[in-house]
Amino acid sequence: MTEIPDLIDALVETATPVRRLRPPIVRAGLWLAFAATVLCLIAIAHGVRPDFSDRVRQPLFVLSMIGALATGILAAVASFQISLPDRSRLWTVLPLPPLALWVATIGYGCLTDWVSVDPDGVHMGEAVRCFATLLMTSVPLSIAILVMLRYAALLRPLEVSVTGGLAVAALTAFALSLFHDLDATVMILIWNLGAAALIAALGSLFGRSMLEWMASRFTTLPR
């Protein structure tokens, strides 16, 4: 390796002006605005689920939706906060209360609907469309948050990718229950919790290497 004075020379030589990051809360807001745009576009293209007006009258459904949405928003805020080195690690617990609410309502729905499981209730066409919505929501949101938080690869990759993954997962689940009429309990469990767990797990497994890859693509190093 080079000597430290040589390294400092190289770093000083490449020290071009940089644009300071906006406060984390503003950046989280920007990402959430992007997420809202994506959801609006899908809503225009696809339309909300046919029984939406009936479902919003059910407190359980509303609670579940609020839980998912709040989890998404708070996890995004937490992720942007802890991506900065001098912010407290306690920000990671911020999305936990709405997460508990969301998971609890899914579980409750699952138990109450248990008897009415109909094997033919969900046919393949709906499931495939549902999967398309899942991809349309989670892929752009994941890419956006990876690009915005790429510098965290060197600082707290695990915490940032888990909270970021949770934010994407929660908003994706919100989109799924907004657009898709999936009433079979097993499907709700698979699509809501399963998709959330899958995205969060992928985030924790590959988040670190993805963040590093993003950092290497978008950050210039002195040569």
Added chain:
Amino acid sequence: MSAERRSPIPLTIVSASTPDDPQTAGDGADWSKLMARSQYGDREAYRTLLEGVTPYIRSLASRCFKQPTDVEDAVQDVLLTIHMVRHAYDPSRPFGPWLAAIANRRIIDRLRRDTRRKAREVALSAEHETFAELSANLHAETSDEVALAQAIERLPPDQRQTIRMLKLNEMSLKEAAAVSGRSIPALKVATYRAIKSLRRMLKQQSNSP
């Protein structure tokens, strides 16, 4: 976590209240201003800052690494990280905790990597070198050599002389013929017979333990 637990050296996570913290030492406010100017591309300020923080980072790193080369590598790693994330510093917040957080993060990462590497790799000891070092296998070689030398000694005199000239001294047939005064075909026959009887003798030896 595992590095913190397994590391024989206690990890010191420096917070803003540590006595040798740059904020309390009086440099912190200056560093904050220097960093703010560096963000606008002021190279002199950036050089002063990097040179100023280096001893501080080195003191943090030397608490966790014993080898001077490891300490220097850790310092370079921290300096590079500061360079890559310098846009993430907010001048309205103190510089000391920001720097200490980055330094601790990188040092812990390095310790973890070292622990993982040590768990996976085994340092070669003297016994393992037996397979690589030439001199290490001398025992087996010398016993073969001794057996061969003894077998040559037991050959008839003309065969013994031929083997010594052609094989041990690596003379050519012509040279051997000139030295011994025998014809080349005679030397060839003698060599053939000598090797045949050597082979027989060595085979007998290896069969009888």
